[in-house]
Amino acid sequence: MVKVNENFLKLPGSYLFSEVARRIGAYTAAHPEADIIKLSIGDVTLPLVPAVIQAMHAAVDEMGTAGGFHGYGPEQGYEFLREAIAQGDYAARGVDIRPGEIFVSDGAKSDCGNIGDIFGVNNVVAVCDPVYPVYVDTNAMAGRAGEYQEELGRWNRLVYMPCVEKNGFSPEPPEETPDIIYLCSPNNPTGAVLTKDQLKVWVDYANASGAVILYDSAYEAFITSEDVPHTIFEIEGARTCAIEFRSFSKTAGFTGNRCAYTVVPMELERGGVKLNSLWNRRQCTKFNGVPYVVQRGAAAVYTPEGRAQIMENIDYYRRNAQVIREGLAAAGLTCFGGVDAPYIWLRTPDGVGSWDFFDQVLDRANVATTPGAGFGPSGEGYVRLTAFGEAEATRTAVERVAGMFR
Numbered sequence: 001m002v003k004v005n006e007n008f009l010k011l012p013g014s015y016l017f018s019e020v021a022r023r024i025g026a027y028t029a030a031h032p033e034a035d036i037i038k039l040s041i042g043d044v045t046l047p048l049v050p051a052v053i054q055a056m057h058a059a060v061d062e063m064g065t066a067g068g069f070h071g072y073g074p075e076q077g078y079e080f081l082r083e084a085i086a087q088g089d090y091a092a093r094g095v096d097i098r099p100g101e102i103f104v105s106d107g108a109k110s111d112c113g114n115i116g117d118i119f120g121v122n123n124v125v126a127v128c129d130p131v132y133p134v135y136v137d138t139n140a141m142a143g144r145a146g147e148y149q150e151e152l153g154r155w156n157r158l159v160y161m162p163c164v165e166k167n168g169f170s171p172e173p174p175e176e177t178p179d180i181i182y183l184c185s186p187n188n189p190t191g192a193v194l195t196k197d198q199l200k201v202w203v204d205y206a207n208a209s210g211a212v213i214l215y216d217s218a219y220e221a222f223i224t225s226e227d228v229p230h231t232i233f234e235i236e237g238a239r240t241c242a243i244e245f246r247s248f249s250k251t252a253g254f255t256g257n258r259c260a261y262t263v264v265p266m267e268l269e270r271g272g273v274k275l276n277s278l279w280n281r282r283q284c285t286k287f288n289g290v291p292y293v294v295q296r297g298a299a300a301v302y303t304p305e306g307r308a309q310i311m312e313n314i315d316y317y318r319r320n321a322q323v324i325r326e327g328l329a330a331a332g333l334t335c336f337g338g339v340d341a342p343y344i345w346l347r348t349p350d351g352v353g354s355w356d357f358f359d360q361v362l363d364r365a366n367v368a369t370t371p372g373a374g375f376g377p378s379g380e381g382y383v384r385l386t387a388f389g390e391a392e393a394t395r396t397a398v399e400r401v402a403g404m405f406r
């Protein structure tokens with residue numbers, strides 16, 4: 001009889017978002033008049049910008065002609081998009097990334113999960129705590145996480161790097177040297193960022209030990225601070241130790257369109273093998289490319305009009321983040337993040353547990369949050385708020401929550 005991958009059986013239920021939805025549903029059923037505002041959504045809400053729409057319309061029309069029809073495209077992405085990315089996201093910042101180092105995909109989530117295919121099962125993996133759950137669960141599925149310890153909320157073979165107030169939510173190199181290190185900046189869920197100096201420490205550490213950094217920069221577009229790098233390849237030495245994940249999801253509202261990319265530099269080798277060749281082999285075998293129409297839409301983000309339009313949307317979310325941060329701080333609450341990221345990490349007052357605070361805010365302010373404990377043990381005592389909502393609703397939600405504490 002067939003044997004299933006037993007690693008899947010070790011996974012705890014994906015508790016966080018389903019439990020949030022369950023509690024909101026139960027509350028709404030009991031209080032049908034309640035006007036719940038969700039500061040918990042991790043999805044964008046503004047529509048696609050005109051430059052993207054025009055490019056996609058034109059591409060659809062092209063696909064309807066004999067001369068402009070596109071079937072299977074290159075697995076790595078069309079040259080026009082890889083070139084636009086190399087110019088727009090890297091050369092424009094003085095960083096040399098060549099189109100051959102860029103792999104266009106259907107999402108940073110897929111790439112962060114699939115990248116494990118090119119690494120052996122015996123590697124030691126380090127993740128932040130709290131963390132975007134995809135890094136943890138995909139390693140668990142591959143058998144790299146060991147056993148799940150229910151009472152600790154941790155996997156026994158993963159190395160956890162606590163990101164807490166004491167270290168400014170910035171991970172520190174662990175005692176046990178890992179082989180694979182996931183870093184996420186701007187961070188989901190804490191909204192913290194790594195500065196150039198902090199990232200340099202990691203790059204030097206990885207180069208010295210032979211580890212590989214998997215750098216998730218899905219929220220890069222939200223960076224405003226001068227000392228925060230937009231790409232790990234701004235850091236000297238990163239080309240020999242890092243893989244970078246980027247996405248059009250939060251940058252250009254592509255969560256429903258699906259387009260992202262991964263950068264694997266040619267110099268990145270381990271055991272005499274180029275990781276770029278392995279990733280290329282993996283993608284060519286298991287992936288058949290992003291739709292032509294979507295890639296044309298993504299390329300439009302790099303035109304002057306496209307750029308200006310997406311930055312207007314990012315500014316809209318940034319203003320929401322500011323409203324949340326300042327409104328809650330004025331009510332005496334302590335918030336982190338929200339400056340270079342769309343996420344605000346709110347410390348619950350008086351040491352209230354994440355889920356208790358979630359319930360209190362839902363009940364008294366009719367505002368939904370995301371309990372920090374759901375992202376890992378070090379998230380206990382915090383909730384995550386997001387800036388992706390509608391501006392007026394965000395303002396109202398903040399007033400209601402602030403009103404609980406004035």
Ligand code: PLP
Binds near residue numbers: 107109259260
């Ligand atoms: N990486 C992080 C840190 C995220 O928070 C998300 C989405 O929430 C993703 C990646 C997924 O991006 P994509 O929509 O490109 O799959």
